[in-house]
Amino acid sequence: MVLASLLHQAHSPPPQIGDSPSIFFSRVDHVACGVPRVTGFLGAVVTTLAEWRASLGEFPVVSWPQFVDVTHQRVNPLAGEEHLREVVQQLQLMGEVVYLKAEAQDLVVLDPAWLTHQQIGHLLSTQYAAHARVTGCYTVDDFQMSFPECDALDLLQVLEALHLCTQCDNDGEIEYEFPCFNQVETLDGLWEKVDPRYTDGVYGGVRLRSPAPTQYILPPIYIRLQVQLRRSWQEYPERDTDLYQWCGGSKFCSGPLEALLTVEEGGEAIELKVRGPPESGPVAFFFMEDLLAMIDQVLVEMCPGLVLEKHVLSSEQLAAHAATVYAWPPADIYTALLSGGVQATLANPITAKEETFTSLVCFGSQDVVSSLVVGGDVHISSLCTVTVQRLAALMDPPHPRGSDWCVLAVKLGLQQLLPSLDTSGGASQHSPTATLLHSWGQTSAATLGKLVTELRGMEREDAAVVVMCGAPLYQLAPPDEDTTSDSPPISSTSATSTSNLSR
DSSP states (O other): OHHHHHHHHTOOOOOOGGGHHHHHHHHHHHHHHTSOOOOHHHHHHHHHHHHHHHHHTTOOEEEHHHHHHHHHHHTOTTOOHHHHHHHHHHHHHTTSOEEEOOSSSOEEESOHHIIIIIIIHHHTSHHHHHTSOTTOEEOHHHHHHHOTTSOHHHHHHHHHHTTSOEEEEETTEEEEEOGGGOOOOOOTTSSOTTOGGGTTOEEEEEEEEOOTTSGGGHHHHHHHHHHHHHHHHHHOSOSSEEEEEETTEEEEEETTEEEEEEEEGGGTEEEEEEEEOTTOHHHHHHHHHHHHHHHHHHHHHHOTTOOOEEEEEOHHHHHTTOSSOOEEOHHHHHHHHHHHGGGOEEEETTTTEEEEHHHHHSTTOHHHHHTEEEGGGSBGGGOOHHHHHHHHHHHSSOOTTSTTHHHHHHHTTOGGGHHHHOOTTSOOOSOHHHHHHHHHTTSTTOBHHHHHHHHHHTTOHHHHHHHHHHSOSEEEOOTTOOTTOSSOOOOOSOTTOOOSSOO
């Protein structure tokens, strides 16, 4: 504590107004250092693009192999693959091209204005939506009538690479499904309580929320989820699967298991519910894990910086098909796990009953519970990048009572790092909190429970809540885990994932 206080006193005053120009230009130089330099090869490719666009007419799109071949023919026959990809990245930063990753082969759009204004702008306009098919499904011939200036199949491949649609088989006829146009009303009988298969069955679910001011971004994300659901359904290895999609909802069936993914609370939440017959707890748990992994992947691709919280739904109320189902915030469940472990119970304020962590998350399966590392025992390395950034935003600035990263370093036994982490002189561009957590994470004792406990001991409940809302509630334990090892447990959560339910 004394060392932390001395370090605070040594902080230099903020820069004066007269120093602003030098600070500005130093920041510009720092950013410019990471931007690739303009080369003669890049300039030659830019010069070639104008003529190339004109020669392609109404469809200025080429495949990656075509781009490589033409660049070799017209610019430099000795350019390597790595050099060409660097040039494409620069062209995209300059607004000259759009590079699209696709399943069959990657595409390069040579005229971004053609793609954004003429194609996507027309497709997503209110005028087009007013006359779109209610089901959102089009044959190639139907789509050709809406876009007569270019080949419909070629354009559909571009839109499919943008995840605006997906190809599907409708009774032997190839169609393209656009969930953004789907206005089909909710189908009756999709989630009935009287279904005999689910009498005394297992239920579980989560409600996904993004706190203000990003709570309104979920509806367009949900449309992308419907595209991914269709692709997942087509790739599912089991034959006994089915998928129904309507406006704001999807039902995915795999054998006796059913999942319902819907937009709730006026578009401010996405809800995932899973149910299965009695004794199907382990299978239902991993079925839900697969769907959550798909959701996380879409979020990482669309908006990797989005803060997303997963609130756990009452399994008892789901089984009773209650009109209103309570959802526990992740911080509440995490607090219960810190005190009770896998035996933790949580009070439902609606039913006035206690529900167990096992029933809420593990579908009542003890086999699933025994395969998990939960709550405070999860290693600090499982914290996703977004959560570390949010924590650093709270802990990096000086605190009136000194309860910032300096004191945290002392409490974690890393006071020897304080001089090297001090950023008061402006020499370092790195977050001291993030650097501190990275260093601490090299030890097996660096657990989320320890971090939350120390933050609460510093009276930084705001920081503790950020950790609990962004940390995974559990991890799948590695097979043949050696509990005597000093190495940290393997994280099953992507480093860029915004998930707080680990995979």
